[in-house]
Amino acid sequence: MNNTFIDTVHVVFKENQHLNVAEKLWKSWYDYMDNDILATGLLFFFTHEVVYFGRCLPWMIIDKIPYFRRWKIQPSNIPSDKEQWECLKSVLLSHFMVEALPIWTFHPMCQKLGISVSVPFPSWTKMFWEFCLFFVLEDCWHYWAHRLFHYGPFYKYVHKQHHRYAAPFGLTAEYAHPVEVMSLGFGTVGFPIIYAYFTRDLHLFTITCWVCLRLFQAVDAHSGYDFPWSLHNFIPFWAGAEHHDLHHHYFIGNYASSFRWWDYTLDTEAGPEAKKSRETRWRLKQEAKLAKSMEKKSKTDSK
Known part of the structure; x- marks a missing residue:
């Protein structure tokens, strides 16, 4: 790679006026790397790290400001610096030891499934309906897998780690046993893969955006705060922190991730x-x- 990334960006922006800014940056990245496996691996890994910890950071700051305690669901349980640090170390270890390998092998799978990395991107309308589908499918998978993890040995040897904190905070979203990380992670990545297998019509940018949305949802659900502007106050069937905090507090019920309908219909509300x-x-x-x-x-x- 003789040119710098800035040089590549300059060339791509100059020669591709028909593309929008996001598409130009995407193309610049792949042109600069000149190795799609490496480009996709780094893109996915760093996107995951930046979005996850970037979304956790505001909650860590909020936990330090007494003003926000009025919206803390369990106001007497504020995570200590020690708890935050121990959780951070465990999550980082999981990211590098458990999640890194699948990320680096993702591009060859994309090629086999016909997942596109080229530009332009699909329309926002198409991506919106794909996001909706992925949210519904992931929520279904999460409900049943999570409910299974509360059964006997699955809880004792796997899921118990995630319940170390009865009052969750942002970082605990991915604080879990490796088996649970891989199992519940399938709901996020597995369904787009299945969708691509049958349709042969999915873009990697769509998957990237979907993963970012799912990370936001997971971290916010573990934040421990319920604000007047929280999403469930505008979308009644949305779960959010108020829903999931009860699961951690009572250790049973409210198994779904994004929506309330499974717990409501099957009478497993907490x-x-x-x-x-x-x-x-x-x-x-x-x-x-x-x-x-x-x-x-x-x-x-x-x-």
């Missing part, structure tokens, strides 16, 4: 309000059953 609602429904059901039985007995006696 917290005292959900428990009270279940008990009320059970009592009403039993009363109705008893009333029906007495009515049937009364009709039989009258004969």
Whole structure:
């Protein structure tokens, strides 16, 4: 690579006026690297690190400012510097020892599946519907896999690590056993791969944006804060921190990642309000059953 990256950017921007800025930068990166396997590997790894820790940083700062305690879901449980540091070390180790290898082998898979790295990018409309599909599929996978991890030995030997912190904070989003990291990570990367296998029509930029959105969702769900402007206050079926914090606090229920419908439909919502609602429904059901039985007995006696 004789030219610097800035030189490559200058040439690409000058010769590709029909492309938007993001497309020009994307093309500049791949032209400069001149090695698609390396380019994709570095792109994915550094995007993951920058987005994940970049999103965690604001929550770490907020945890230090007493003003925000009014929106802390568990205000008496503020993570200490020691807890933040121990969690950071574990997450970094996981990123380099568990997640790095699949990232470096991703480009050859892209080639086999026909996942495009060329420009221009797909339309925003197409990517939007793909994001929606991936969110729904990942949420389904996460619900059932997460629920399984709360069963017997799966919890004891795998998922228990993630529940070390009953009051989660941003960094704990990926604080988990390697088996859990790979299993739940499949929901994020696996479904785009399956989608590409069947459609042969997916762009790597779409996957990159989807991973960024998923990282934002995961970190925010573990933030421990519920603001008036939190997304679930505008989208009722969105889960978010208020939903997932109850899971960590009570160690059971609220298994889904992004949406509330699986927990609502299958009656696995967490917290005292959900428990009270279940008990009320059970009592009403039993009363109705008893009333029906007495009515049937009364009709039989009258004969």
